Amino acid sequence: MPHRLSSALWFCAPFIVLIVLWAVFIPYFDVNPRLFPHLSSVVQAGIEGIQDGTLVQHISASLLRVAVGTVLALLVAIPLGVAMGVSPFVSNFLTPLFRFFSVLAGIAWIPIATLWFGYGFGAITFVIFNAVFFIVTYNTLLGVSTIPIHVRNAAASLGAGRWAMLTEVLLPGALPNIVTGIRTGLGFAWRGLIAAEMIATNVGLGYMLFVARDFYRTEVIVLGMIVIGVLWLLLDRLVLAPIERATIERWGMVRRA
Amino acid sequence: MKDLTIRNLSKTYFDPYAGTNVTAVHDVSLKVEQGEFVCIVGPSGCGKTTILNMIAGFIPHTGGEILVGGRPVKGPGADRGVVFQSFALFPWRTVLENVAFGPKMRGVRKVEREKIAHEYLALVKLTEAAGRYPAELSGGMQQRVGVVRALANEPDVLLMDEPFASVDAQTRMTLQEELTRIWQEKRPTVIFITHDVAEAVFLGNRVIALSKGRVLEEISVDLPRPRSWDALNDDARFKELSGRVLQLVRSA
Numbered sequence: 001m002p003h004r005l006s007s008a009l010w011f012c013a014p015f016i017v018l019i020v021l022w023a024v025f026i027p028y029f030d031v032n033p034r035l036f037p038h039l040s041s042v043v044q045a046g047i048e049g050i051q052d053g054t055l056v057q058h059i060s061a062s063l064l065r066v067a068v069g070t071v072l073a074l075l076v077a078i079p080l081g082v083a084m085g086v087s088p089f090v091s092n093f094l095t096p097l098f099r100f101f102s103v104l105a106g107i108a109w110i111p112i113a114t115l116w117f118g119y120g121f122g123a124i125t126f127v128i129f130n131a132v133f134f135i136v137t138y139n140t141l142l143g144v145s146t147i148p149i150h151v152r153n154a155a156a157s158l159g160a161g162r163w164a165m166l167t168e169v170l171l172p173g174a175l176p177n178i179v180t181g182i183r184t185g186l187g188f189a190w191r192g193l194i195a196a197e198m199i200a201t202n203v204g205l206g207y208m209l210f211v212a213r214d215f216y217r218t219e220v221i222v223l224g225m226i227v228i229g230v231l232w233l234l235l236d237r238l239v240l241a242p243i244e245r246a247t248i249e250r251w252g253m254v255r256r257a
Numbered sequence: 258m259k260d261l262t263i264r265n266l267s268k269t270y271f272d273p274y275a276g277t278n279v280t281a282v283h284d285v286s287l288k289v290e291q292g293e294f295v296c297i298v299g300p301s302g303c304g305k306t307t308i309l310n311m312i313a314g315f316i317p318h319t320g321g322e323i324l325v326g327g328r329p330v331k332g333p334g335a336d337r338g339v340v341f342q343s344f345a346l347f348p349w350r351t352v353l354e355n356v357a358f359g360p361k362m363r364g365v366r367k368v369e370r371e372k373i374a375h376e377y378l379a380l381v382k383l384t385e386a387a388g389r390y391p392a393e394l395s396g397g398m399q400q401r402v403g404v405v406r407a408l409a410n411e412p413d414v415l416l417m418d419e420p421f422a423s424v425d426a427q428t429r430m431t432l433q434e435e436l437t438r439i440w441q442e443k444r445p446t447v448i449f450i451t452h453d454v455a456e457a458v459f460l461g462n463r464v465i466a467l468s469k470g471r472v473l474e475e476i477s478v479d480l481p482r483p484r485s486w487d488a489l490n491d492d493a494r495f496k497e498l499s500g501r502v503l504q505l506v507r508s509a
């Protein structure tokens with residue numbers, strides 16, 4: 001526990017230095033607040049946003065879109081990835097396709113998404129869905145196809161039927177890859193979300209940033225950037241990374257994604 | 258436990274690179290009685306794994322038949338337990354859960370199957386390791402788990418493909434002695450595959466010498482049990498039998 005505390009402190013240290021520099025130098029050089037805000041005005045904007053509920057509203061709109069898009073993507077991606085991974089032919093055939101879309105996924109989908117779904121929840125959720133779907137499908141497929149054939153044979157000769165093979169071997173065997181896929185996919189999704197919200201909606205963190213720009217409210221812009229970064233770090237460090245570590249390290253499995 | 262009959266078994270692979278057929282197993286016939294320990298020995302590439310994989314049902318055979326207790330083999334099944342050279346443990350399951358896996362597939366209740374698993378782990382002195390994950394164990398310990406995982410499912414036939422080939426020499430000798438002890442206690446029907454002549458003679462009631470996919474000769478091993486390396490290292494009969502098998506395998 002003391003070790004984790006000190007590593008958490010070390011993680012925060014550069015941010016603390018940055019904040020101190022900010023608090024000292026922006027007033028010292030008398031920077032125009034239309035170019036960059038004072039620390040105090042950002043704190044003020046944060047407090048106001050919490051008090052009048054707008055900040056919470058933007059955050060929850062963004063998180064809801066990510067949650068819905070991600071859950072939908074996982075519901076389709078994992079079964080599909082498993083189905084593709086069990087057949088070497090199918091997985092070899094489709095791997096290049098999924099690799100291509102994994103890289104493409106995210107922001108590049110915004111124009112077509114707004115054409116298909118109009119501006120709003122549908123288009124943004126679609127962008128999130130794509131960012132997560134292709135990477136998780138690809139990683140699931142990769143995870144399943146790299147389970148050693150001996151391990152599958154061992155399960156079969158211990159009496160595992162189709163269902164047990166799926167739940168006892170294929171899914172746990174692919175889990176480290178699936179988790180890595182979710183982590184990478186959510187990283188893309190989060191970036192895509194902010195971009196999409198700047199274009200395609202009237203609520204959410206991306207929208208909050210973009211509108212603030214029109215009024216030269218740099219303190220709201222910087223507040224939004226901080227919230228976006230902090231939310232991602234919390235999600236990644238406190239939820240995704242520990243799950244990934246637990247599966248990969250505990251099981252002594254090589255990282256394969 | 259049941260007997261195993263193999264009649265005129267053969268296997269032809271298609272080699273996609275050369276575009277030709279390769280016959281890895283020619284017309285092999287073999288009968289293994291219930292409770293017998295049979296070793297198949299031969300140089301690498303002579304078709305040992307192919308034979309074992311066909312018996313296990315992992316790959317189809319292209320000729321002949323395989324009967325376990327009189328019933329033809331169609332695909333893998335719990336009646337034939339397999340121990341792999343690469344251990345093939347489930348990395349996401351603890352040692353205890355690995356050993357309890359077979360009973361779980363049979364629908365044995367959790368309390369009951371964990372009791373079974375504990376009994377088998379005690380047999381190989383791994384009680385302490387029950388809660389650990391395979392990656393936390395040495396190779397020798399992992400293969401002990403591999404052996405009792407197969408045994409805990411009480412298969413009719415236990416199939417072992419060079420199970421001790423990837424552990425160090427000292428550990429291998431210990432594992433071989435443990436296996437003969439367990440075999441005497443539980444009396445499973447065993448087919449044990451190896452390229453190591455001394456190992457085959459040490460373990461088996463019968464050694465079958467294989468070369469280029471054909472059975473060369475069968476040799477009965479009449480050494481007394483329990484067997485230990487201390488006793489057999491300088492045993493004249495052991496040396497004589499090993500010498501004969503070695504000669505067979507090398508001359509082919």
Ligand SMILES: Nc1ncnc2c1ncn2[C@@H]1O[C@H](COP(=O)(O)OP(=O)(O)O)[C@@H](O)[C@H]1O
Binds near residue numbers: 281303
């Ligand atoms: N899947 C396969 N496709 C084509 N040839 C194979 C395949 N598996 C094995 N063989 C060939 O069959 C022969 C016997 O192999 P194997 O049974 O693995 O031998 P051993 O276990 O005795 O070393 C070898 O010549 C090998 O190249």
Ligand SMILES: [Mg+2]
Binds near residue numbers: 305307419
């Ligand atoms: Mg082999």
